[in-house]
Amino acid sequence: MEALDYHAEERRKAEFNLDEMKIVWAGSRRNYELSDRVARLVASDPVFRKDNRTMLTRKDLFKDTLRKAAHAWKRIIDLRLSEEEANMLRSYVDQPAFTDLHWGMFIPAIKGQGTSEQHEKWLPMAYKMQIIGCYAQTELGHGSNVQGLETTATFDPQTDEFDLHSPTLTSSKWWPGGLGKVSTHAVVYARLITGGQDHGVHGFIVQLRGLDDHLPLPGITVGDIGMKFGSGAYNSMDNGLLRFDHVRIPRNQMLMRVSQVTREGKFVQSDVPRQLVYGTMVYVRQTIVSDASCALARAVCIATRYSAVRRQFGSQNGGPEIQVIDYKTQQSRLFPLLASAYAFRFVGEWLKWLYTDVTQRLQANDFSTLPEAHACTAGLKSMTTSVTADAIEECRKLCGGHGYLSNSGLPELFAVYIPTCTYEGDNVVLLLQVARFLMKTVSQLGSGKKPVGTTAYMGRAEHLMQCRCEVEMAQDWLKPSTILEAFEARAVRMSIACAKSLGKFSNPEDGFAELSPDLVEVAIAHCQLIVVSKFLEKLQQDIPGKGVKRQLEILCNVYALHLLHKHLGDFVATGCITPNQGALANEQLRLLYAQVRPNAIALVDAFNYTDHYLGSILGCYDGNVYQKLYQEAWKDPLNDTVVPDGYLEYLRPILKQHIRTARL
Numbered sequence: 023m024e025a026l027d028y029h030a031e032e033r034r035k036a037e038f039n040l041d042e043m044k045i046v047w048a049g050s051r052r053n054y055e056l057s058d059r060v061a062r063l064v065a066s067d068p069v070f071r072k073d074n075r076t077m078l079t080r081k082d083l084f085k086d087t088l089r090k091a092a093h094a095w096k097r098i099i100d101l102r103l104s105e106e107e108a109n110m111l112r113s114y115v116d117q118p119a120f121t122d123l124h125w126g127m128f129i130p131a132i133k134g135q136g137t138s139e140q141h142e143k144w145l146p147m148a149y150k151m152q153i154i155g156c157y158a159q160t161e162l163g164h165g166s167n168v169q170g171l172e173t174t175a176t177f178d179p180q181t182d183e184f185d186l187h188s189p190t191l192t193s194s195k196w197w198p199g200g201l202g203k204v205s206t207h208a209v210v211y212a213r214l215i216t217g218g219q220d221h222g223v224h225g226f227i228v229q230l231r232g233l234d235d236h237l238p239l240p241g242i243t244v245g246d247i248g249m250k251f252g253s254g255a256y257n258s259m260d261n262g263l264l265r266f267d268h269v270r271i272p273r274n275q276m277l278m279r280v281s282q283v284t285r286e287g288k289f290v291q292s293d294v295p296r297q298l299v300y301g302t303m304v305y306v307r308q309t310i311v312s313d314a315s316c317a318l319a320r321a322v323c324i325a326t327r328y329s330a331v332r333r334q335f336g337s338q339n340g341g342p343e344i345q346v347i348d349y350k351t352q353q354s355r356l357f358p359l360l361a362s363a364y365a366f367r368f369v370g371e372w373l374k375w376l377y378t379d380v381t382q383r384l385q386a387n388d389f390s391t392l393p394e395a396h397a398c399t400a401g402l403k404s405m406t407t408s409v410t411a412d413a414i415e416e417c418r419k420l421c422g423g424h425g426y427l428s429n430s431g432l433p434e435l436f437a438v439y440i441p442t443c444t445y446e447g448d449n450v451v452l453l454l455q456v457a458r459f460l461m462k463t464v465s466q467l468g469s470g471k472k473p474v475g476t477t478a479y480m481g482r483a484e485h486l487m488q489c490r491c492e493v494e495m496a497q498d499w500l501k502p503s504t505i506l507e508a509f510e511a512r513a514v515r516m517s518i519a520c521a522k523s524l525g526k527f528s529n530p531e532d533g534f535a536e537l538s539p540d541l542v543e544v545a546i547a548h549c550q551l552i553v554v555s556k557f558l559e560k561l562q563q564d565i566p567g568k569g570v571k572r573q574l575e576i577l578c579n580v581y582a583l584h585l586l587h588k589h590l591g592d593f594v595a596t597g598c599i600t601p602n603q604g605a606l607a608n609e610q611l612r613l614l615y616a617q618v619r620p621n622a623i624a625l626v627d628a629f630n631y632t633d634h635y636l637g638s639i640l641g642c643y644d645g646n647v648y649q650k651l652y653q654e655a656w657k658d659p660l661n662d663t664v665v666p667d668g669y670l671e672y673l674r675p676i677l678k679q680h681i682r683t684a685r686l
């Protein structure tokens with residue numbers, strides 16, 4: 023018998039080839055096939071079950087994570103999965119674990135900042151997971167201000183060792199994932215001191231626990247920092263604290279690609295820029311942008327499918343009520359998020375390319391594109407995670423009361439997701455880095471230095487400062503060049519206005535601090551321009567499949583015009599568009615929503631998420647929401663007994679007292 027599909031009618035409405043759209047979403051046919059295979063592998067494996075996760079105690083959750091990680095590792099070895107497939111497996115297992123930090127930060131830190139001898143010594147052990155490492159940078163007193171870290175690594179020429187020490191309470195390492203209970207090693211960031219001189223923060227490989235007994239080595243205090251936001255969620259991770267009491271490590275455990283300390287204790291700064299010490303963060307920020315599209319797509323998939331099932335009001339002659347997805351307000355809240363998921367997917371693909379390019383250049387000692395890579399990864403990490411975190415909460419609201427149920431999947435997704443706005447750089451701190459980069463670019467405009475890459479548009483500042491938007495009718499807003507010019511003009515005008523205001527301060531740093539809220543807005547405008555322009559560039563590619571390109575064009579226009587509508591004040595105040603042109607953009611947006619509507623379910627099907635990965639009754643593929651909600655309610659431990667535990671001690675005495683009082 024064919025399974026019931028409550029979305030069948032919706033699926034029939036789609037105006038494009040779903041299989042081809044799945045390939046566009048995955049990036050290539052090969053990626054699609056790999057990802058589909060790994061997703062099914064995880065979904066069908068009982069060890070990776072996660073529907074009971076929010077009910078587990080912290081200890082049980084942590085043990086469950088260890089079990090899943092060990093099982094994942096076994097599957098990776100047995101099936102000889104590539105690194106790419108292993109990473110897909112990590113995503114689909116969907117449980118933050120120490121392995122994220124080992125593979126995502128410890129190994130990249132050694133690769134990026136270590137010498138070839140250090141690679142030879144440490145990487146083979148790390149790749150086989152004979153040692154497990156974490157990334158210990160943040161301290162109790164300092165996270166954003168990396169130069170403010172207090173842990174010291176003092177070179178002792180007598181013994182050819184560094185002495186690692188935590189001189190104050192605030193110098194305790196605090197937050198590193200995997201540190202609390204698992205890691206045997208860490209890349210520790212500490213101030214390098216030689217001959218009494220402080221050379222700033224550098225990375226050191228430090229063993230923390232014995233490889234036979236897992237006990238902390240002498241001089242090391244280590245533990246977990248405690249429960250975090252939400253149930254389940256990020257509590258599967260052992261974020262840790264760490265203190266050193268004069269712990270000795272050999273000199274060759276300082277990561278020495280950027281700077282070296284000689285046997286005599288001489289500090290040598292190589293030609294490599296000191297910012298490469300921050301390179302691991304650049305790498306992870308780039309991965310976070312791709313992950314943002316996945317998390318956003320997940321929330322949007324749940325809210326879209328549920329909005330097509332849910333009906334409220336408007337029954338005519340006893341017929342069915344209106345599907346909530348047909349309300350224009352629901353569409354205006356949901357469809358821009360759907361479009362953003364696609365937009366972030368494509369900008370994530372592009373950022374990966376940019377990162378690969380800069381890495382190849384760095385290997386050839388070409389550091390010219392490092393500032394741009396830093397600005398793009400910092401800005402896009404900040405923008406995409408902020409939007410995604412807000413969007414998950416919006417999707418919860420779009421699902422009404424049922425969105426607040428744990429089994430909607432949205433509360434846990436929110437709780438796991440929101441720290442991305444803080445880790446790998448607080449989002450505001452990162453936008454200020456972008457603003458610094460933009461102000462520097464503006465200040466060099468007159469010098470003959472041509473801006474390149476994502477700031478190339480600033481080279482056309484003269485035109486963009488005075489150009490006039492030519493939109494006369496709503497449909498004029500569908501022209502890619504019109505959209506692009508409006509976003510470029512807004513970004514350049516906001517940047518130049520801020521640069522002028524900065525020029526009025528005698529001390530530029532005072533000006534930067536005073537104007538920082540405006541500078542953040544400038545950085546956002548620039549990042550939005552990048553996302554819009556990369557979406558438009560994607561549409562220049564050959565995209566096969568009936569109706570696929572057309573749907574992507576609609577989504578691209580939704581993405582751009584909803585931003586224009588949301589930030590209308592910026593566009594009008596800078597004179598890029600008139601209020602009337604803003605109103606026409608909004609009119610066009612409404613028409614676009616009507617075009618998205620019949621395709622909405624198929625557009626979220628294109629993410630190809632299994633029900634296991636979605637982890638949501640509201641978002642399940644077949645849309646059989648009510649029956650599943652009803653069945654699930656009976657599985658709650660509170661329903662194990664008809665009369666709850668505690669009735670005799672606490673409830674009955676009150677009830678009885680109430681009866682006595684009533685009789686009086």
Ligand SMILES: CCCCCCCCCCCCCCCCCCCCC/C=C/C(=O)SCCNC(=O)CCNC(=O)[C@H](O)C(C)(C)COP(=O)(O)OP(=O)(O)OC[C@H]1O[C@@H](n2cnc3c(N)ncnc32)[C@H](O)[C@@H]1OP(=O)(O)O
Nearest residue numbers: 091094109112119121125126166168297300396445446447
């Ligand atoms: C159970 C399943 C198991 C399955 C097993 C599977 C196997 C899996 C396989 C694969 C897995 C892969 C996994 C990947 C997942 C990854 C998950 C990651 C989870 C992350 C957890 C969180 C970690 C962290 O948070 S780590 C700590 C992060 N900390 C920060 O981000 C700190 C933020 N602060 C800073 O970055 C800096 O301090 C800054 C930039 C704010 C200021 O620095 P500064 O030194 O004071 O600099 P400043 O004076 O402002 O600028 C000087 C100069 O330098 C430029 N600059 C700054 N930063 C950089 C940079 N990074 N790169 C380049 N240039 C930089 C800056 O622009 C200035 O330039 P100029 O103006 O030109 O001088």
Ligand SMILES: Cc1cc2nc3c(=O)[nH]c(=O)nc-3n(C[C@H](O)[C@H](O)[C@H](O)COP(=O)(O)OP(=O)(O)OC[C@H]3O[C@@H](n4cnc5c(N)ncnc54)[C@H](O)[C@@H]3O)c2cc1C
Nearest residue numbers: 157158159160164165166197198199441444445446447450
């Ligand atoms: C779940 C999680 C996992 C983590 N994992 C790791 C890990 O594995 N390894 C590791 O080393 N660290 C880790 N961290 C730490 C993380 O990197 C830091 O918390 C992060 O970099 C933010 O730094 P902070 O906590 O010092 O925030 P703060 O800088 O203290 O931020 C507090 C507030 O001050 C504002 N602020 C700070 N500086 C400025 C400024 N210059 N201008 C304007 N506003 C400013 C911020 O916007 C924010 O609103 C993790 C954190 C979390 C939450």
